[in-house]
Amino acid sequence: MRDVADRADVSKSLVSLAYRSPASVSPHRLERILAAAAELGYRPNRVARSLNGAREDFVGILVADTRNPVLTDVVESARATLADAGRLGLVTSAVLPSPSSGSALDVEVVAMLGDLQPSGLLVVGSVPDMDRVVEMTASARLVIASGRPGSRGGLATVRGDDEVGMRLVVDHLTALGHRRIGHVGGEGGPVAAGRASAFAGAMREHGLDAGAIAPSDFTERAGHRAASALLDSADPPTAIAAVNDLAAIGVLAAVAERGLSGTVAVTGYDNTYLAALGPIDLTSVDPHNDVIGRRAAELLLAPGHVPASDDGVLVAPSLAVRGSSTTVV
Amino acid sequence: MRDVADRADVSKSLVSLAYRSPASVSPHRLERILAAAAELGYRPNRVARSLNGAREDFVGILVADTRNPVLTDVVESARATLADAGRLGLVTSAVLPSPSSGSALDVEVVAMLGDLQPSGLLVVGSVPDMDRVVEMTASARLVIASGRPGSRGGLATVRGDDEVGMRLVVDHLTALGHRRIGHVGGEGGPVAAGRASAFAGAMREHGLDAGAIAPSDFTERAGHRAASALLDSADPPTAIAAVNDLAAIGVLAAVAERGLSGTVAVTGYDNTYLAALGPIDLTSVDPHNDVIGRRAAELLLAPGHVPASDDGVLVAPSLAVRGSSTTVV
DNA sequence: TTGTAAGCGTTATCAG
DNA sequence: CTGATAACGCTTACAA
Numbered sequence: 001m002r003d004v005a006d007r008a009d010v011s012k013s014l015v016s017l018a019y020r021s022p023a024s025v026s027p028h029r030l031e032r033i034l035a036a037a038a039e040l041g042y043r044p045n046r047v048a049r050s051l052n053g054a055r056e057d058f059v060g061i062l063v064a065d066t067r068n069p070v071l072t073d074v075v076e077s078a079r080a081t082l083a084d085a086g087r088l089g090l091v092t093s094a095v096l097p098s099p100s101s102g103s104a105l106d107v108e109v110v111a112m113l114g115d116l117q118p119s120g121l122l123v124v125g126s127v128p129d130m131d132r133v134v135e136m137t138a139s140a141r142l143v144i145a146s147g148r149p150g151s152r153g154g155l156a157t158v159r160g161d162d163e164v165g166m167r168l169v170v171d172h173l174t175a176l177g178h179r180r181i182g183h184v185g186g187e188g189g190p191v192a193a194g195r196a197s198a199f200a201g202a203m204r205e206h207g208l209d210a211g212a213i214a215p216s217d218f219t220e221r222a223g224h225r226a227a228s229a230l231l232d233s234a235d236p237p238t239a240i241a242a243v244n245d246l247a248a249i250g251v252l253a254a255v256a257e258r259g260l261s262g263t264v265a266v267t268g269y270d271n272t273y274l275a276a277l278g279p280i281d282l283t284s285v286d287p288h289n290d291v292i293g294r295r296a297a298e299l300l301l302a303p304g305h306v307p308a309s310d311d312g313v314l315v316a317p318s319l320a321v322r323g324s325s326t327t328v329v
Numbered sequence: 330m331r332d333v334a335d336r337a338d339v340s341k342s343l344v345s346l347a348y349r350s351p352a353s354v355s356p357h358r359l360e361r362i363l364a365a366a367a368e369l370g371y372r373p374n375r376v377a378r379s380l381n382g383a384r385e386d387f388v389g390i391l392v393a394d395t396r397n398p399v400l401t402d403v404v405e406s407a408r409a410t411l412a413d414a415g416r417l418g419l420v421t422s423a424v425l426p427s428p429s430s431g432s433a434l435d436v437e438v439v440a441m442l443g444d445l446q447p448s449g450l451l452v453v454g455s456v457p458d459m460d461r462v463v464e465m466t467a468s469a470r471l472v473i474a475s476g477r478p479g480s481r482g483g484l485a486t487v488r489g490d491d492e493v494g495m496r497l498v499v500d501h502l503t504a505l506g507h508r509r510i511g512h513v514g515g516e517g518g519p520v521a522a523g524r525a526s527a528f529a530g531a532m533r534e535h536g537l538d539a540g541a542i543a544p545s546d547f548t549e550r551a552g553h554r555a556a557s558a559l560l561d562s563a564d565p566p567t568a569i570a571a572v573n574d575l576a577a578i579g580v581l582a583a584v585a586e587r588g589l590s591g592t593v594a595v596t597g598y599d600n601t602y603l604a605a606l607g608p609i610d611l612t613s614v615d616p617h618n619d620v621i622g623r624r625a626a627e628l629l630l631a632p633g634h635v636p637a638s639d640d641g642v643l644v645a646p647s648l649a650v651r652g653s654s655t656t657v658v
Numbered sequence: 659t660t661g662t663a664a665g666c667g668t669t670a671t672c673a674g
Numbered sequence: 675c676t677g678a679t680a681a682c683g684c685t686t687a688c689a690a
Binding site: 330341342373374376378 | 666667668669670
């Protein structure tokens, strides 16, 4: 910085000022400063900036699971929104596989991010030990996207409206004439639990029996097993709504094994690119992850305090109808 | 740090030393220091550490595409290896979608990472503008995993051996009796080009004609179109080796549309979880991304200079045989 | 606008 | 092991 100042024949302070508030530097000196910087290949050191108390002008993005396509969709959309606003988004992976509980917060990474003093923090997905995160990044405005519903009160949250999503599914299936509809899911975390109860609620709204819920988590194998149980029961459903796309693929296999393809309708959830693949062709609820990411980034960018309503922002999903649910009963 | 020193009744210097080389601090003082730190909730500020010239004891991981499952597999494996060695791995997304060329280096992120003075840098995938990256992170030892083959000379590289991979495919298919084998791929970058020429080489080794290469990139749609061209030609192949799993899924669809399922063998590449899905059941080359990630991390961890052989480290793949290629001709 | 000086939290050096 | 001091690259406050 001193070199730039010398070359531009101004003071070190003015160089600093030139980057932080260019407007308050006279145009001709500003130009000289930027020219000198360009010649010297100078750019302000962001780390040094972070060292003094002031919050830095960037947003940290903490991802719970880098392999989950739902989360990476949200992340990329948020990042693009931040970039459009000229704000840097630093994505980091927050979770490390642990021998004991399967996965744990990567404390070191979060600590480092906290030391960087980001002005905002976007947590994408369900990160363990949120209390720790909040504590270590106290400087930042916090928004959670696609996280555990209602895990921590008082935190701003943006997520898909699973109530509406499941209602779309049940509306669609009943419109096709289905009455005996099963659900495969409910296990593996609060998201699954929420979708199961949303399913039950939607069924009741239609005056239908919501008893046929076969426990499954988010995996293909579990979906297959749960669907097998439903299909082999005394009163098998004519349609099955799965908790996500992967489980739905397991359901499709169970249906195919019984020669029921095209007879039993199947739906997934999340509308990942899996659902659109030719051999799969799965009707699925699209939570609009891009919108979730964008809204979350906008909350972080907005001036003032982040509104921390209890429910948070709910993004309305839509239904992507495909071949797996075209049978009319 | 001063507070900890006071509480533990030692000098500030010793607290610093306690964290950087615990062995050189007498056990009983060390214990007192750690106890004081725990009570005060103190941890060394990593950012302040990075500010003075010395390289920091962590590795930055730059990912070219967070949505590419091949790359995230490599990243997670590298991260786990680093964690086992007690080394922090900070994953960041290096590429931002750009209006012009589709995607561009996120210079700000790389600059920030460079300012953090990582001791090592792992670049996963093909990142644009590597010269820029090298320049901005001069402090770090650099290793590239799963990157463009031979893009930049003199850089340490770890990647899958596509020569061997394609030979495994052709060996497998010829063992099943196939003679007319087509390839779908060759477009979309140097990886595709390399696989296409590896395919041609393997065919020649078997004394077969390698002429049937239909241009396709890594997408399902392109795979479908290319396979359609092959299958509708005068002398259609009895087996098709695709450049990756997604293109292979397009190939499967083209095969199915012509009522040739079970007759025409299909193989993919990368052995992503797609290939293992029930309705897809695709034979695929497994590049062992976990090994690639681990080897890359080990290069970074090893003492001394990173060996920068021109070819770099080649990891031998294996073949995951599934239903899509069980037909015996 | 300028120049000066203090401060951010650490590490490094060095004489005691 | 201590204590003091300088340095890392920047921001900020203040007096000129």
